[in-house]
Amino acid sequence: MKSPNRDLLVLLKDDTMSEHAIEREVEKLNAMLFQLESTDNFSLSHELLDMNRYKISSDKWKIMQAIRQKELKPFTFLCNLN
Numbered sequence: 001m002k003s004p005n006r007d008l009l010v011l012l013k014d015d016t017m018s019e020h021a022i023e024r025e026v027e028k029l030n031a032m033l034f035q036l037e038s039t040d041n042f043s044l045s046h047e048l049l050d051m052n053r054y055k056i057s058s059d060k061w062k063i064m065q066a067i068r069q070k071e072l073k074p075f076t077f078l079c080n081l082n
Contacts, residue, residue, distance in 0.1 A: 006030075039064060045082065051075040 008026060017025075035041075043060040050057070052075050057063070066078060 006033075042067075045080060047079050047081060049077040049079055051077070 008029060010022070010026060010029070012022070040060070043058075043063045046063055048057045048059075048063050048066050049055075050073075052073070063078070066072060066076070072078065
């Protein structure tokens with residue numbers, strides 16, 4: 001797994017954890033976030049609404065194509081299903 005380029009703020013309830021334990025906890029958090037941020041999971045949790053054609057698409061290919069664009073077309077929306 002490649003090293004993610006992100007900053008995490010980890011708040012600890014107690015300060016009894018060693019530096020090694022904190023690093024291990026951050027590595028576990030990064031691994032969990034890497035899994036959750038995959039393109040498969042992203043496309044499962046979003047829909048593409050095209051109000052120009054009155055279409056709703058949950059097709060993975062169309063969603064990935066839309067997020068790769070610099071800017072969405074007018075009246076095209078990417079909606080989270082939560």
